[in-house]
Amino acid sequence: MSAPRIARWSPEPGRRILVISDIHANLPCFEGVLREAGFSERDELVIDGDFLEKGKESLRMLRRLMALNECGRLHVVCGNCDDWYDIYRPEWDCAGDEHVLHYMRWRKSGLLWDMCLAAGIDPERAEDFGALKRELLRAFPAEWDFLAGLPYAIETENFLFVHAGWDPARPLAAHTAEELCRVPAFLDSGVSCPKWTVVGHWPVVLYGKDTVCANPVIDRDKRIVSIDGGCVLKDDGQLNCLVIPERDSDDFSYFAYDPFPVRTVLDAQAEGGRSYYIRWGDSRVRVLARGEEFSRCRHLRTGYEMDILTKYLFTDAAETDCNDCTDYVLPLRPGDRVHVIEETSRGYFVKHEGLSGWYYGRLA
Numbered sequence: 001m002s003a004p005r006i007a008r009w010s011p012e013p014g015r016r017i018l019v020i021s022d023i024h025a026n027l028p029c030f031e032g033v034l035r036e037a038g039f040s041e042r043d044e045l046v047i048d049g050d051f052l053e054k055g056k057e058s059l060r061m062l063r064r065l066m067a068l069n070e071c072g073r074l075h076v077v078c079g080n081c082d083d084w085y086d087i088y089r090p091e092w093d094c095a096g097d098e099h100v101l102h103y104m105r106w107r108k109s110g111l112l113w114d115m116c117l118a119a120g121i122d123p124e125r126a127e128d129f130g131a132l133k134r135e136l137l138r139a140f141p142a143e144w145d146f147l148a149g150l151p152y153a154i155e156t157e158n159f160l161f162v163h164a165g166w167d168p169a170r171p172l173a174a175h176t177a178e179e180l181c182r183v184p185a186f187l188d189s190g191v192s193c194p195k196w197t198v199v200g201h202w203p204v205v206l207y208g209k210d211t212v213c214a215n216p217v218i219d220r221d222k223r224i225v226s227i228d229g230g231c232v233l234k235d236d237g238q239l240n241c242l243v244i245p246e247r248d249s250d251d252f253s254y255f256a257y258d259p260f261p262v263r264t265v266l267d268a269q270a271e272g273g274r275s276y277y278i279r280w281g282d283s284r285v286r287v288l289a290r291g292e293e294f295s296r297c298r299h300l301r302t303g304y305e306m307d308i309l310t311k312y313l314f315t316d317a318a319e320t321d322c323n324d325c326t327d328y329v330l331p332l333r334p335g336d337r338v339h340v341i342e343e344t345s346r347g348y349f350v351k352h353e354g355l356s357g358w359y360y361g362r363l364a
């Protein structure tokens with residue numbers, strides 16, 4: 001594999017640098033967090049990969065970024081979900097890559113699906129991937145050019161923006177594109193960075209122990225900021241926007257946006273006792289008692305028991321897993337503003353300042 005494209009950039013002094021990652025084709029969240037951050041043409045905007053796929057509007061998201069790019073203040077890093085370069089290369093032989101079509105039809109969304117619909121091709125009927133590729137290359141030349149030109153890392157004097165991570169023991173250019181946009185759980189990889197490295201890719205909630213928090217993780221010892229709030233992927237996800245106040249400042253702040261209604265807490269609630277967070281990759285459970293709304297479950301690896309929303313359970317080949325969930329009871333005071341994710345007969349599953357948990361009192 002050839003060396004990854006790496007872009008160098010000298011930001012103008014006095015400008016905010018806003019960094020957003022893992023939008024995953026969710027335009028309302030993208031516009032929402034830009035609004036929260038008060039984004040304007042005086043800001044620099046870094047998209048730290050994975051703006052496409054999994055959500056509903058990949059083609060519109062791509063075109064929104066292309067339009068922003070016309071203003072010249074946009075800096076986009078390629079993530080593993082934006083890495084369509086192989087498809088773009090006209091010499092690429094598509095034989096054996098029909099799985100791309102199967103994936104598209106399983107998702108019923110994504111860039112190829114959207115392009116088919118926009119070009120008047122029925123994505124359910126496309127059989128020959130090579131022919132489809134040639135047709136889409138012809139129909140969307142500007143879109144493919146934009147994607148093919150994306151760097152896998154953007155480096156400034158003080159910052160490195162890369163989708164997933166890197167190994168500072170090796171020169172940046174010695175990494176493969178695959179490594180830069182796919183390395184898992186970068187914050188747990190044990191490395192410290194010579195310059196501030198901002199990554200997405202790994203939803204930060206997965207770093208939580210017994211609680212679930214979607215806010216950016218700023219690790220000053222490792223000089224890593226991890227910002228993926230789990231937008232689209234998690235039921236309680238949010239889109240984070242990291243604010244770097246100036247090109248050489250690490251006085252970070254952030255904004256977050258999610259689509260949930262915001263309501264006011266009326267009753268005080270003390271923090272609950274022991275809690276657990278069942279998460280992706282370690283989510284196998286045994287259903288002890290299935291109910292219509294909640295089911296009593298035992299987490300197989302730890303033996304921890306909790307009630308899980310039955311709609312969060314999914315069974316595949318006799319094994320049951322669940323969406324990320326927790327039984328954490330949030331400490332709350334009257335007047336607190338919470339984002340309501342689930343309204344149940346027992347109480348509310350809410351998020352307070354990025355932290356997810358249960359609230360059993362009344363809401364205004």
Ligand SMILES: [Mn+2]
Nearest residue numbers: 050079080201
């Ligand atoms: Mn990713």
